[in-house]
Amino acid sequence: MLLKKEKNLTWEAIGEAVDMTHVWITSACLGMNSCTQEVAEKLVTFLGLPEAATAALMEDPTKTWNQAVPQDPLIYRLYEVVGVYGPTLKEVIQEKFGDGIMSAIDFSMSVEKEEEPKGDRVVLTLNGKFLPYKSW
The missing domain is CATH 1.10.260.40 (lambda repressor-like DNA-binding domains)
Known part of the structure; x- marks a missing residue:
């Protein structure tokens, strides 16, 4: 950095x-x-x-992070989004796709800036493959 x-x-x-x-x-x-x-x-x-x-x-990374509530305001807000809207996203995704998860391995993400007179907007796009749970 x-x-x-x-x-x-x-x-x-x-x-x-x-x-x-x-x-x-x-x-x-x-x-x-x-x-x-x-x-x-x-x-x-x-x-x-x-x-x-x-x-x-x-080197293969160990993808871990501090499990405590983040203190950085920007990271905290993302944490808050997942905390507030996580159950909603889960319900909507499972209604559309079925029982499963969004991959963070077969995944892409973009961050864009949308200029607006009332204040610029942050546009996050998370694009992950849907992985249904297997029945056996």
């Missing part, structure tokens, strides 16, 4: 440089996804990182 700031880069620019979305490359740089060798090498070259960083970027 410090290097990104020092080089005055955006996640958008980093993503474009390595042919990945800005959301995915941000997640990888924060240690929540692993890069392929090709992407890791491009990222290391683009950012001017030591070659040893290639292996670190390719």
Whole structure:
């Protein structure tokens, strides 16, 4: 993150440089996804990182987070959205698809800015494959 700031880069620019979305490359740089060798090498070259960083970027992550209520206001609001609307989303998804879950593995996400006179809007799109529960 410090290097990104020092080089005055955006996640958008980093993503474009390595042919990945800005959301995915941000997640990888924060240690929540692993890069392929090709992407890791491009990222290391683009950012001017030591070659040893290639292996670190390719490591399988342990996707854990602090289970306590987040303190950062933006993250807390997302937590609040899931807390308030999670049961609603579950009901609507299961009504449309049946009993199952949305994959976070076969998944993509985008973050867009929608300009509006009364205040700009954040548009989050979560796109996950539906995985029905199996009966046996």
